[in-house]
Amino acid sequence: MTAAELEALRLSLLVASWCVVAILPPAIGVAWLLARHDFWGKSLLNGLVHLPLVLPPVAVGYLLLLLFSRTGPLGGWLHDSFGISVAFTFSGAVVASAVMAFPLMVRAVRLSLETVDRRLEAAARTLGSGPVRLFWTVTLPLIAPGILTGSILAFARSLGEFGATITFVSNIAGETRTLPLALYTLAQSPDAEAGALRLVAISIALALLALFASELAARRLQARLGV
Amino acid sequence: MLEVRVRRRLATFDLDVTFAVEGAEILAVHGPSGAGKTTLVNLIAGLDRPDRGRIVADGRVLFDDAAGIDVAPAARRIGYVFQDGRLFPHLSVAGNLRYGRHRGRGRVDFDQVVALLGLGPLLKRRPRTLSGGEGQRVAIGRALLSGPSLLLMDEPLASVDPERKAEILPFVRRLRDAFALPILYVSHSADEIAQIAERTIRIEKGRLASGAAPATPSTGGPADGLALMAVVADHDPATQRTLLDTPFGRLSVPLRPEAPGTPVRVTVDAVSVAPVADTDHLAVLPPRPAAGLP
Numbered sequence: 326m327t328a329a330e331l332e333a334l335r336l337s338l339l340v341a342s343w344c345v346v347a348i349l350p351p352a353i354g355v356a357w358l359l360a361r362h363d364f365w366g367k368s369l370l371n372g373l374v375h376l377p378l379v380l381p382p383v384a385v386g387y388l389l390l391l392l393f394s395r396t397g398p399l400g401g402w403l404h405d406s407f408g409i410s411v412a413f414t415f416s417g418a419v420v421a422s423a424v425m426a427f428p429l430m431v432r433a434v435r436l437s438l439e440t441v442d443r444r445l446e447a448a449a450r451t452l453g454s455g456p457v458r459l460f461w462t463v464t465l466p467l468i469a470p471g472i473l474t475g476s477i478l479a480f481a482r483s484l485g486e487f488g489a490t491i492t493f494v495s496n497i498a499g500e501t502r503t504l505p506l507a508l509y510t511l512a513q514s515p516d517a518e519a520g521a522l523r524l525v526a527i528s529i530a531l532a533l534l535a536l537f538a539s540e541l542a543a544r545r546l547q548a549r550l551g552v
Numbered sequence: 553m554l555e556v557r558v559r560r561r562l563a564t565f566d567l568d569v570t571f572a573v574e575g576a577e578i579l580a581v582h583g584p585s586g587a588g589k590t591t592l593v594n595l596i597a598g599l600d601r602p603d604r605g606r607i608v609a610d611g612r613v614l615f616d617d618a619a620g621i622d623v624a625p626a627a628r629r630i631g632y633v634f635q636d637g638r639l640f641p642h643l644s645v646a647g648n649l650r651y652g653r654h655r656g657r658g659r660v661d662f663d664q665v666v667a668l669l670g671l672g673p674l675l676k677r678r679p680r681t682l683s684g685g686e687g688q689r690v691a692i693g694r695a696l697l698s699g700p701s702l703l704l705m706d707e708p709l710a711s712v713d714p715e716r717k718a719e720i721l722p723f724v725r726r727l728r729d730a731f732a733l734p735i736l737y738v739s740h741s742a743d744e745i746a747q748i749a750e751r752t753i754r755i756e757k758g759r760l761a762s763g764a765a766p767a768t769p770s771t772g773g774p775a776d777g778l779a780l781m782a783v784v785a786d787h788d789p790a791t792q793r794t795l796l797d798t799p800f801g802r803l804s805v806p807l808r809p810e811a812p813g814t815p816v817r818v819t820v821d822a823v824s825v826a827p828v829a830d831t832d833h834l835a836v837l838p839p840r841p842a843a844g845l846p
Binding site: 442444445447448449450451452453454455458462463466467469549550 | 597598599624625626627628629630631632634636638640641642651652654694695698
């Protein structure tokens with residue numbers, strides 16, 4: 326493997342890990358709202374969350390570019406207040422992945438929240454648990470399988486993210502060139518078939534590894550929960 | 553100590569009951585399915601909200617619609633043993649037992665409860681590996697260890713094999729004695745009630761059934777009656793009656809052939825019980841013979 330290919334692999338793993346960590350808390354929060362509460366604008370929130378799932382990724386990337394560029398509403402504010410620039414950087418790649426993976430995480434967590442036995446939560450309340458302790462000691466452990474599933478889906482979605490990333494943060498080696506972008510670059514250049522094949526092999530190995538790990542973790546969790 | 557006066561609109565009728573539990577006694581709540589028994593227990597626990605009324609437990613007002621008081625279930629200090637156990641599947645038996653022991657709620661001695669309910673061998677097990685009877689014993693222990701001032705038990709033996717019921721019922725009585733804990737015991741089984749309750753109230757369609765004044769030791773619908781385990785105490789040839797010792801006190805029935813000390817089983821209709829003047833016992837009025845046990 327060449328240094329460039331290793332760099333792409335490293336970037337891909339980093340982006341995907343940061344993506345999962347970053348969306349976990351807000352995804353659980355949104356899933357909670359959607360599963361447990363009725364409020365004005367619920368359908369709107371639901372639609373907004375799911376938009377990246379149905380929009381062409383390039384459109385999402387372009388919207389992000391409009392939002393986060395120096396002249397965009399969010400990007401301008403970030404730059405003026407904190408000196409942070411997201412467009413065309415590593416953090417931008419994480420943002421693109423996060424937006425694309427968010428609906429997958431929300432769906433998985435929401436689904437498992439909806440299957441949580443509310444009678445167990447009622448029992449916990451009679452045993453002195455307020456809302457916060459109830460969440461940490463009963464609800465969260467019970468939805469752990471859903472969180473695991475959501476994390477795997479988000480991680481995989483992030484590893485495969487291409488359209489939104491290349492549109493939003495471009496294809497910069499060492500900064501935003503993840504595996505799919507590196508593969509695309511190699512596929513465009515002549516005499517790079519060996520490198521492209523190696524990247525495909527890495528992608529397959531990574532995917533199999535993730536699937537295997539998730540299967541193992543899911544089995545352990547389910548044994549623990551006695552499902 | 554518990555005082556309850558609640559009204560709650562249900563689908564086809566209103567639940568409207570007033571009663572009190574005095575001191576450490578076991579009060580049975582009896583009645584057909586769908587009469588509102590579980591709703592009543594949920595109202596007391598705070599899992600459901602009365603439309604109107606007042607609930608006072610251990611001197612604390614837990615609910616009062618007029619005063620706008622509605623204490624959260626977490627702060628009520630009321631133990632609840634559910635019909636379906638509801639053990640936490642992600643915790644071991646020991647973890648379940650310790651769940652309610654936080655923030656100074658650990659006043660009840662852990663080892664004492666474990667010994668009393670015979671939970672020692674189960675501590676490391678997972679809830680799904682327990683039998684129905686074992687699971688309910690753990691559920692009782694869990695409620696007890698949260699340091700409640702009152703224990704609610706909603707059909708705790710409904711999902712337990714008949715043979716295992718006999719294994720648990722004595723524990724319930726021991727609880728009351730060991731922890732001086734008032735217990736509200738919901739059941740539709742006259743047998744269970746006969747074995748453990750001091751006093752019974754009967755609920756039908758959301759109301760206390762007539763004749764079930766809270767001071768009456770035992771009631772039962774004419775259809776299902778009440779079965780008591782009793783022991784022949786004494787015969788009185790002069791009045792042609794026999795005195796029986798029952799969990800509710802002495803019972804006077806028409807003269808029986810069994811010798812004193814013989815265990816017998818008595819079936820009592822609510823309408824046939826009456827106090828006997830100048831004595832401390834109750835009489836079964838129509839001569840409905842008690843059947844001797846084989």
